[in-house]
Amino acid sequence: MVDVLVIGGGNAALCAALMAREAGASVLVVEASPREWRGGNSQHTRNLRCMHDAPQDVLIDAYPEEEYWQDLLKVTGGITDEHLARLTIRASSTCRDWMRRHGVHFQPPLSGALHVARTNAFFMGGGKALVNAYFRSAEKLGVQVRYDTPVVSVELDGDRFVAVRTTKGERIEAKSCVLAAGGFESNREWLREAWGQNERGEWPSDNFLIRGTRFNEGMLLKHMIDAGADSIGDPTQAHMVAIDARAPLYDGGICTRIDCVSLGVVVNREGQRFYDEGEDFWPKCYAIWGRLVAQQPGQIGYSIIDQKAIGRFMPPVFPGTTANTLAELARKLGLPEQAFVKTVEDYNAACRPGSFDHTALDDCATSGLAPAKTHWARPINTAPFYGYTLKPGVTFTYLGLKVNDRAAVHFGGRPSPNLFVAGEMMAGNVLGKGYTAGVGMAIGTAFGRIAGTQAAAAARKVEHATA
Template identity: 80%
Template structure:
């Protein structure tokens, strides 16, 4: 019998598998996808948010535990478990040497990746390189890996893991780590969660999925039905406003539109609906998908002028370009007079001080609702550009309640051999909101914890059986 069964194939699952193997356990990893698509959403990532008290190779200055915690507290609005969040934060300060030992390399913050040189360590080659490095290391250490092996259900005995089912195949193990992702690619579940809005629309029908098509939430649904303690809101997710022309699945990072804070965003009725300059983009980019999801038709447009060009990471698709605001509105299919009036009101309300996109500057609007609190400059320099936006779901936050040992809970009682990592438990830390790189911090921290605890549980059971 195998010691530790790891279900999932992304960052959290791989960290768990590697840690369990290093602890002396035999490990089998089951990945639902074909080998070519392995890695779940981790293949689309770029970086890890890291606490550090002093400069650290690719990380400049310092980013303390307290500042990290305050950043997380601000974006979640307090919807977070402080003890588990601080556990993630502290783990983020010590995990990188271990990551390097498994072939992960780091590079300085990318040009155009605003404000992250101090807070985020970027993976050389991106998430795909990280995933491939971990798989190579797992193979070298003797972790067994099976692809196209989706787990449909588990066999449980009063909260204890007994076996997993892949179709008609039953796989026993002494302990198990669940790291199979959220339910973001399950359209029916998204429709169920979001329901019908006041306009009679099913908002979820217009969502794009930034990440993998293989995160269907099958195990999450099973655990919910099996009486596991759940946490989080099914409508909360890492949801980004992405290019409306992005593919339905696996668009990844290149579909993000990063010019929001440099201009204005209007909905289908050519009206602004939120403060584009509320805070630095890495702390706010992941709220815009939800904001767009609440607009008519779940669509919006990011509008900039020539002054913004070169100040943000260019998207993969060019924007719609025009020499006048009226012409741009016609090209975007928006009512021209309303659009021009919206932009003229915004331009008149701008109080331009010392523009500085690397700081919370004093360029703001007055007498305008919603206000733009930073980086407010009139859009008056042609050519003008418009980017159509749709909600892009990265991962969902509904998950399994865990403790500091990453143990699943049933009726408030911790399982002694079933552990959870990654998106399946991220809702313990992320009740809502997001800040760049924290998903990888959660997956790495709890993947490592879950793998260690699963190995200890398996070795304990093995020794009991031998006695």
């Protein structure tokens, strides 16, 4: 019997496996995907949000705990567990040396990379390089890894973990277990159930694209909730980004994001604006736009900029629709021409002169317009004009299992002695809603490492009890 069983193959799972192995436990990792698709959503990540009180290697200036906490508090609207959030924040300041020991390399942020040079450490080679480094290190340390092995149920004795069963009917026992199998974002049926129908008779989730892995179907999460594990979070809340409508259904990753929203206006299919595009810096608000687009007719939106914006944002992979007049752009995008042109002209007329600075919360705002644009408001009046069609892109869902600071799964408020959870399956404890760049990796790294350490300790207790 293995000491620690880790279910999942992303960042949180691998952090747990490595920590458990470093603590002397024998470890088995079971991953639902085939080897070539291993890594879960972590393969699509780029960076880790890090607290630091002074400049550190690839991080400039300082990003102290209180500022990090205030940023998280703002994007979640207060729907967060402060104790667990601060634990995550503090852990983010000390994990990079450990990551480097396991083969992860960091690089300075790219020019124009979402204003996160101060707050986020970027992985050399991105998330795929990170998970590959962790897998190499795990295998070198003797961690067993099995692919194509989805786990569908957990056998419990009260609140104590006993074994799991796979889709093949196999039963795997272990002295302790870490659940790190992701959310349910690629389970179309569950998304439909969570989002339901809107007042227009639409099923919004039918138009969602999944930015990450197709293997996060939430089977294990659903089983645990049905088995009486304490849950947390709203099933409709998720890290949702407005992405290129031409993106693939799964695994589009970072390259499908459209980052010019704050430099122009966004309209729905009726040609109407519906939210403040300049509310805050893009890394702090980009993840609300998927949900905003999901609430629009047809779950579709259009990001509109002009020539002045070009060069001020990370360019998307696919070129946008271009036109020499606003009327021509409306026709090419299939928008109602008169309504669209009026929307943009009304916006242009409402823009007040200011000192435009996209690196600061500047004083370029609209006046007398609803919704207002509170920063970076400049008339869209310089041809050529560009339009990007947007759809909601789900990264991961926030419904998860309730935990304490030892990453233990709870049953009726009581923590399990040998069942732990990390990553997306518990991120809702910290992220009740909203998102800020790199915090998902911070949560997964912090709680993956905690879960692995605790699982190894729990396995030792079982060993001593049976000796």
